[in-house]
Amino acid sequence: MKFVDEAYIDVSAGDGGAGCVSFRHEKYKEFGGPNGGDGGRGGHVFAVADENLNTLVDFRFSRRYDAQRGQHGMGSDMFGAAGDDITLKMPVGTIITDAETGEVLFELLKPGEVITIAKGGDGGFGNLRYKSAINRAPRQKTPGWPGEKRNLKLELKVLADVGLLGMPNAGKSTLITAVSNARPRIADYPFTTLHPNLGVVRVGPEQSFVVADLPGLIEGASEGAGLGHLFLRHLQRTRLLLHVVDMAPFDDAIDTVAQAKAIVNELKKYDKKLFDKPRWLVLNKLDMVPLEERAALIKDFVKRFKYKGPVFEISALTREGCEPLIKAVYQHISAQQKIESAPEVIDPRFAADVDPI
Template identity: 50%
Template sequence: MKFLDEAKVHLKAGDGGDGVVAFRREKYIEFGGPDGGNGGRGGDVLVEAVDGLNTLIDYRYAQHFRARKGGNGAGSDRTGAASDDVVLKVPVGTVVLDEDKETVLADLTEPGQRAILCRGGDGGHGNAHFKSSTNRAPRRADKGYPGEERAVWLRLKLIADAGLVGLPNAGKSTFLAASSAAKPKIADYPFTTLHPQLGVVRLNATEEFVLADIPGLIEGAHEGAGLGDRFLGHVERCAVLLHLIDGTQPDPVEAYRTVRAELEGYGNGLADKPEILALNKADAMTPQARTSRMKALERATGQAPALISGATGDGVPELLRRLADAVARERSVRAAAPA
């Protein structure tokens, strides 16, 4: 299934049904009277987060959703039927934005969470509504009120506990495959992941967390270079970032600064998240190169990076333990925070 994390849809709630003009015509009822009923309410358009979905591909081909109009009123004071709602089912983690792509209308982070995007119109009044002691035979009936109409953007932000960031070919996919059951594309030639990948890391029977791998960043990504920074939204919800650096490149410090600059340029609090630094591809470095590059990174970042090899698994269990501890700390902080 193709991964799609953004889609624009056009929504129209149902119009209200029309009220009617009607009068009683019964034997032995000398004067009769108005008995036109009101129109029914038009259907709403809602969005609901459901389990079992991980892409917005359904909204690539169906982009217009319209609820039905409410039923018209009828004689004998009969109110028109209300129309059914239209429910858009989306993956957990979907954010609904207004057409300006900035105003957040709904943020669906739990299964079953719902939000009304367009409200249906109320039904119009029939002439029975307007009868009074001075107006005994009203011939007025109102049309139904129009339902709301708008275009919205659906943007998926994957729910993950930890996120992988780094330049292309830093070994993020290899690390994800080595630490989880995910099977991202891995090859012995340079390429970059095109779509985010999720993997569940299980340390033991009781400890696990979700790790997200996003396409690599390049210089100028926050300005649209390469794939841009559109996939950084998938690590906005992470408790901790794992910054992987390719140890085989000549200047790992510059690689670190490039990615940090893109995180700061993207904003949304990414640059302030807890970060664990790891120098990858230890199996492809000489002992002298390992030592010099580890010291250079520690001087530049103020923290001692982990030395790992995603290909051989060296240092990976210890790094996963650090990630799990960071995720657990963040979960406890969130649980203790007031609602």
């Protein structure tokens, strides 16, 4: 299925049905009184987060969604039926934005989460509503209220704990294949990966995390060069970035340090918050480096790159060094989750300002 992470749609909730003006007509009931019912409400438009979807491609082919209008009120005290609601299934991680103002309206972050993106109009009042002691034969009614109409932009940001970034052919797809259940396309030419791939990494019983493999970045990506800039948004929800570096490039003239610095600069240009995320260095393809040369090569790279964070030496192809990397990543993510879920601690100096329960 084609991966689509952006779409525009028009949604219209149903209008409310109009109220009815009617009077009871029955033999021997000369003054039967008003019996016009209210109109029914218009149908709502809902959105539900479906964990089985991972693309917005369905909304590229069908852009307009209209809920049913409410039925008009009728005589004999009969109220109109409500219009049928419609529910749109969207991937988890979808951001719903007003296409005209750019305001973010909703975010679908939990599987099964349901939101109302357009509310149906209420039904109008029939003359039965206006009956009173001084107005025994009312002829007033109201039309139904219009339903909400919106032009929406849908933007998908995948929900992953870890994001892989690096130059094309750095071995990111091979790494996600080695550590997870993902099976992306792998080949010996640049830009093999054309869309994000998600994989679940199993560390132990009930211990796992999600990793995202993105198309490779090149210098100038933040200005539109290459493919990676189209998918950098998918790294914004990750807790950790793994910067994968090819330590055995096919051309000896390639400066791996310059390439690694270019990736970091592109992150900074694209989004400062993304640049400030925890970022670990993963030196890949060491199986292609002679054993006696590895230590010196790694030391020289780290020194020239001026990197002081965690460094992992791996070979994704042979899975050498992958196990320690997986365990360290899981420990980091677990610690972050505990921090995010910890209750807010109230400063005792301001405890008196808290209302007692």
